[in-house]
Amino acid sequence: MDEFSLIDQYFKQQRLARADVMLGIGDDAALLQVPTGQLLVAAVDTLVADVHFFPQADPYDIGYKALAVNLSDLAAMGAKPAWMTLALTLPNISNPWLKGFAAGLFALADEFRMQLVGGDTTQGHLTVTIQALGFVQDGKALKRSGAKAGDKIYVSGVLGDAGLGLQLALGRISLANEVKDYLLSKLNRPYPRVKLGILLGSYASAAIDISDGLMADLQHLIKASKVGAKIFCESLPFSMPLKKSVSYEESCVLALTAGDDYELCFTVPPQKEQQLLDQLRQAGMVAYCIGEITSGNVLDLQGFSGNLSQYGYKHFT
Numbered sequence: 616m617d618e619f620s621l622i623d624q625y626f627k628q629q630r631l632a633r634a635d636v637m638l639g640i641g642d643d644a645a646l647l648q649v650p651t652g653q654l655l656v657a658a659v660d661t662l663v664a665d666v667h668f669f670p671q672a673d674p675y676d677i678g679y680k681a682l683a684v685n686l687s688d689l690a691a692m693g694a695k696p697a698w699m700t701l702a703l704t705l706p707n708i709s710n711p712w713l714k715g716f717a718a719g720l721f722a723l724a725d726e727f728r729m730q731l732v733g734g735d736t737t738q739g740h741l742t743v744t745i746q747a748l749g750f751v752q753d754g755k756a757l758k759r760s761g762a763k764a765g766d767k768i769y770v771s772g773v774l775g776d777a778g779l780g781l782q783l784a785l786g787r788i789s790l791a792n793e794v795k796d797y798l799l800s801k802l803n804r805p806y807p808r809v810k811l812g813i814l815l816g817s818y819a820s821a822a823i824d825i826s827d828g829l830m831a832d833l834q835h836l837i838k839a840s841k842v843g844a845k846i847f848c849e850s851l852p853f854s855m856p857l858k859k860s861v862s863y864e865e866s867c868v869l870a871l872t873a874g875d876d877y878e879l880c881f882t883v884p885p886q887k888e889q890q891l892l893d894q895l896r897q898a899g900m901v902a903y904c905i906g907e908i909t910s911g912n913v914l915d916l917q918g919f920s921g922n923l924s925q926y927g928y929k930h931f932t
């Protein structure tokens with residue numbers, strides 16, 4: 616099998632066919648129709664074997680997560696997903712691997728009506744790069760800048776599960792089977808908060824997705840907004856499996872410093888807070904208030920006295 620039959624067999628067979636794709640896979644580039652009055656939102660994220668995932672991981676999970684992390688970036692901008700391109704570097708052609716990978720990728724793509732419109736296929740160390748493209752109405756985009764002193768800080772879901780899932784995947788701890796399955800699924804199949812991100816466009820003053828741990832990502836947000844933040848650690852949301860598995864202090868350390876949760880962290884001006892909470896309840900979504908934006912430029916942790924030796928993952932260090 617060569618590069619071209621591989622593309623035909625695995626990547627040209629997506630069921631979804633959007634009307635705004637004038638030309639998809641098969642030419643030198645795709646031709647795409649951006650709706651008038653909307654901005655094109657572009658994000659790209661690469662997953663490298665041995666760095667972001669285990670090479671022997673389930674290919675379904677690799678396909679799913681490569682898209683999920685990109686959808687999470689679109690969600691953090693308040694954007695509606697539309698199209699993606701895929702740059703795939705493979706050490707060799709394995710049909711079972713490609714079948715699983717495409718199944719995981721398209722399961723999530725179809726759910727969010729995101730069409731694969733092109734890509735590149737090369738041989739080398741296993742690496743998956745997805746570029747996600749979407750739209751946002753001008754003026755409704757969520758940025759990292761825009762938070763003001765007095766705004767409430769929210770997160771879109773429980774934190775720390777993926778961090779503990781990683782400890783499990785690395786074989787550093789062992790836990791009961793049902794807890795283990797839950798934590799590994801949180802690590803391998805993060806659910807991107809796309810619907811919430813779009814709703815937040817009318818309410819949030821700033822947003823970021825949590826990929827490197829709450830501390831590291833909130834630091835980016837407060838730096839961009841030129842403000843400080845106060846986090847009430849007793850308000851951090853934890854899942855039951857996490858609470859049953861580790862102490863309160865360890866849960867805080869995981870939530871604050873471990874990555875891969877892919878929840879949104881956003882800020883809301885107090886006068887819009889009640890309206891947002893009503894909207895969330897109607898839509899069947901949840902969010903947890905974990906702190907407040909302050910003047911100044913420091914991130915202040917309250918209700919936690921443990922030791923935070925690492926602030927999220929950094930490449931090249």
Ligand code: ADP
Nearest residue numbers: 622626640641642643701703732733734735736
């Ligand atoms: P070119 O040499 O002009 O860059 P390629 O031979 O790389 O074109 O790709 C042929 C067509 O297949 C292009 O339309 C390209 O977008 C698409 N394609 C290549 N690899 C992938 C992939 N992994 N997923 C989806 N489309 C792909």
Ligand code: MG
Nearest residue numbers: 643734735736
């Ligand atoms: Mg090419």
